[in-house]
Amino acid sequence: MKNRNSIAIVLVLSFFTLILSAPQSSYAKKVTKTVHKTFSLNRGGMVSLSNVNGGVEITSWNKESVDVTAEIEVKYGNRRRAEDFLKKVEVLFDHDKDNLDIEVDYPRRHNSNFLSWLFGEKNPGVTVRFTIKVPREVDLDLHTVNGKLRVEDVAGDIKAGTTNGSIKMYNIKGRVSCTTVNGGIKVFLSESVEFDEMSFRTVNGGIQLSIPNDFAADVEISTVNGGINSELPLKISGKFNRRSIRGELNGGGGRLILKTVNGGITIDVSG
Structure with a gap:
């Protein structure tokens, strides 16, 4: 009986070894x-x-x-x-x-x-x-999970969200909100518009925002592991350091939020 059990075990182990050593053809x-x-x-x-x-x-x-x-x-x-x-x-x-x-x-x-x-x-x-x-004048609401989002030459309100991927927008006139988890955000706004809130948020990635020189906003910028790079004439309010800034830009306006955890933030003037 013991010999039979031993033989059975050997055969089973040999079978599994053969299967596991065979080349996998999945996704071929x-x-x-x-x-x-x-x-x-x-x-x-x-x-x-x-x-x-x-x-x-x-x-x-x-x-x-x-x-x-x-x-x-x-x-x-x-x-x-x-x-x-x-x-x-x-x-x-x-x-x-x-x-x-x-x-x-x-x-x-x-x-x-x-x-x-x-x-x-x-x-x-x-x-x-x-x-x-x-059409150039259009509003967009874009969501994916695994993929990049890219928008060019649009005049309208844009909401864009992904989980694993970057978000890039160029020559945009409108109110914009972007959210990702694993990816960077790069947005170039070509003209100023009135808005209540624009937000750009990620976890693992940097943020680069370019705005017109007459862009007015109450600005909130923060990162945990990264620096902030901005030469805009912000009127600072409250405490600030190299990882967190609050202030008014051109007299203030809607809330402009830029937040990341692992990445730097750059905000500059477009053009």
Whole structure:
């Protein structure tokens, strides 16, 4: 009996050794498809986007319409299953003349267990990258989890949030709020606007903000592990040090908040 048990144990251990030493083929195959849509949108309308995996790039053009290109990519060890999964990934649109809502519908994934891990049956890796053209006068509400956000040449209010990725905006006229966790923030505001609050917040990353020379605000800047670099004519209020500053800029105005934990902060004049 003991000999039989010993043989069984040896066989089981040999089986596991063989499996674990075999090369893993998960995510070896890549399949893609492209979704392209164009929607009419009045100037001053709103474009909202919600995604999980994938970056977003937005630029403006001289048309009252929104042009959306979504590049969908699925990686999996088995091409047939990757293609089946790709067919189930959908980009959903809800549209009227003043609003366009974009959302990605990801297929339901199977629950991983010991056997699926053992045989390399991981969930497919799915990425959806957006390239979008919008009217210059448009409001944006952009959210992703794993991906970068980039916006250029837009005149409107912008809310942008990601978890793992940077946020970059250039030549923006409007009220802006940005939030990320693992990534830096870089924003160039081309014109001053009235606002109640603008905020730029991250945890692991630096912040760079460029503003017009007539920009008026009550400024709050703070970092934990990093320095502050600014040559703006701030009228300091309360205590300040190299990691925390409060003050008025050009007589004060709306609240301008720049906060990070691990990173430096630079605020300067654009142009």
